[in-house]
Amino acid sequence: MVRFFGAGLLLGAELVAFVAGAVGALPQALLPPAARYALFALVTVPALLREIGLVRFRVPQNARLVPEDVQYLRRWGALQFGFEMGTGMRTYSPSALPHLVLAAVLLVVPLPAAFALAAGFALGRLAMPLLSNAWSDDGSWTAVWARAERVVRPMLALVCVGSLAVAMLAR
Amino acid sequence: MTIRWLLHPVTAPLALVVAGLVVAAPVAGTAGGVALLLVAGAAAGLANSGST
Numbered sequence: 001m002v003r004f005f006g007a008g009l010l011l012g013a014e015l016v017a018f019v020a021g022a023v024g025a026l027p028q029a030l031l032p033p034a035a036r037y038a039l040f041a042l043v044t045v046p047a048l049l050r051e052i053g054l055v056r057f058r059v060p061q062n063a064r065l066v067p068e069d070v071q072y073l074r075r076w077g078a079l080q081f082g083f084e085m086g087t088g089m090r091t092y093s094p095s096a097l098p099h100l101v102l103a104a105v106l107l108v109v110p111l112p113a114a115f116a117l118a119a120g121f122a123l124g125r126l127a128m129p130l131l132s133n134a135w136s137d138d139g140s141w142t143a144v145w146a147r148a149e150r151v152v153r154p155m156l157a158l159v160c161v162g163s164l165a166v167a168m169l170a171r
Numbered sequence: 172m173t174i175r176w177l178l179h180p181v182t183a184p185l186a187l188v189v190a191g192l193v194v195a196a197p198v199a200g201t202a203g204g205v206a207l208l209l210v211a212g213a214a215a216g217l218a219n220s221g222s223t
Contacts, residue, residue: 095218116205120212127183128220135178148180155184160214163191167207
């Protein structure tokens with residue numbers, strides 16, 4: 001079940017990367033780098049401030065809950081659900097970081113490299129349910145996460161922005 | 172026996188920091204860039220997950 005869910009996550013994320021990369025080829029071809037980086041900074045700064053907790057605003061999301069029986073899915077059901085989750089458009093988004101990496105693919109990351117971002121997204125998305133299941137069977141992970149969230153979210157934002165910045169500057 | 176601290180929510184972003192700073196950043200060229208993008212994507216994926 002995990003393999004199918006993981007494969008679905010990867011497929012969904014790579015599809016979004018391909019579409020966004022294809023769409024992003026236009027601004028990347030037409031706009032000068034300075035303009036593209038300035039636009040990307042306009043997305044990055046508020047996203048970073050949001051993740052650190054200094055500002056609050058809603059991000060575009062699919063406000064739809066995941067049904068509880070999804071944990072009983074097998075094979076193709078898990079693949080399909082993973083695919084939907086891999087697109088990042090299946091349910092609520094508690095974070096602005098997926099939007100930030102999407103903006104990166106549109107504006108500053110070339111298409112082939114976008115596939116690496118997508119693979120990383122799928123891995124990160126897979127890690128959380130694996131950690132949760134390994135922690136315990138009683139759902140206590142949710143409380144642990146809630147206590148750690150104020151520290152974890154800024155860390156993830158800084159890692160994401162820092163890695164993107166170094167990757168782009170080193171090109 | 173499960174090593175609980177390995178599963179704690181703080182461990183994953185710390186591992187990504189280490190992966191970014193120690194593993195990916197010093198690697199020159201395309202491989203380093205790809206590794207950094209993997210780290211950035213993984214951070215976004217983890218953040219997107221919420222509690223599950």
